[in-house]
Amino acid sequence: MTDPLDAREFQARLQRLDALLQGIERHADPAVRSRTREIVQAILELQGAGLERVLGHMAEAGETGATILDACARDEVAGGLLLLHGLHPLDVEQRVQLALEQVRPYLKSHGGNVELLGIHDGVARLRLEGSCHGCPSSALTMKQTIEEAILGRAPDVVAVEVEGETAAPMATPDGRPLVVLSMS
Numbered sequence: 797m798t799d800p801l802d803a804r805e806f807q808a809r810l811q812r813l814d815a816l817l818q819g820i821e822r823h824a825d826p827a828v829r830s831r832t833r834e835i836v837q838a839i840l841e842l843q844g845a846g847l848e849r850v851l852g853h854m855a856e857a858g859e860t861g862a863t864i865l866d867a868c869a870r871d872e873v874a875g876g877l878l879l880l881h882g883l884h885p886l887d888v889e890q891r892v893q894l895a896l897e898q899v900r901p902y903l904k905s906h907g908g909n910v911e912l913l914g915i916h917d918g919v920a921r922l923r924l925e926g927s928c929h930g931c932p933s934s935a936l937t938m939k940q941t942i943e944e945a946i947l948g949r950a951p952d953v954v955a956v957e958v959e960g961e962t963a964a965p966m967a968t969p970d971g972r973p974l975v976v977l978s979m980s
Contacts, residue, residue, distance in 0.1 A: 803872035803948060810876075844881040851883060870894060872948055879951070888950050892920050895949035899941050910942060918954035920946060 801809070820832045854861030868874040869885050878884040884891070889912070896910050903909055908926035915921070924938070939958070946953055 801873050803876075806873045806876060807948070840881070843877075844883070847878065847881055847883055851885075875949070888918075888952055889915050891950040892946055892953060895945035896922075896942075898949070899945045902941055903938065906938070908938070913959070915953070918952065920950075920953050920956045921959070922956060923959045 817832075817836065821829060823829050823832075851865065854865045857864070865885060868878065875884060875886075875891075879891075886894070892912055892915060896912060900909060903924075903926075908924060911923045911925060913921040913923055922942070942958075943956060946956055
């Protein structure tokens, strides 16, 4: 048995898959592009149907199934797969809260905390609390830590705004500006 994927390896493999698919999209032969899209779509449909049945079996299992589903939803890799197929049991706000729970120990170790003020039209509004707020020496690290956690748990968030100062937009590890952290 191979070692299980951690969240970083999962993201790296998703990025590799995205790069491979982009390469196919640049292929000169439209028939190759079309056939590849068809193959990928068929694989995704099979995976989605299988996962949907697994979730159905979990629901039938009662409390035990609910416990397993909760564990899967909180797992970055399993949760990411559920999200990919539109089957994640947690809404975007719950997933952002999970991301913030993930970074709170780090923020607290620096005397700070973060509060979710709300999410509207894909924009998560946050407030930094404690010594994190307005601390220029660690502000960039805090922003990156928060962004990465939110992007990992809720890639459907299109922007993150933090009350306070204004900062330049940040990019995801692969350079895409999916999450923009602006402090207002």
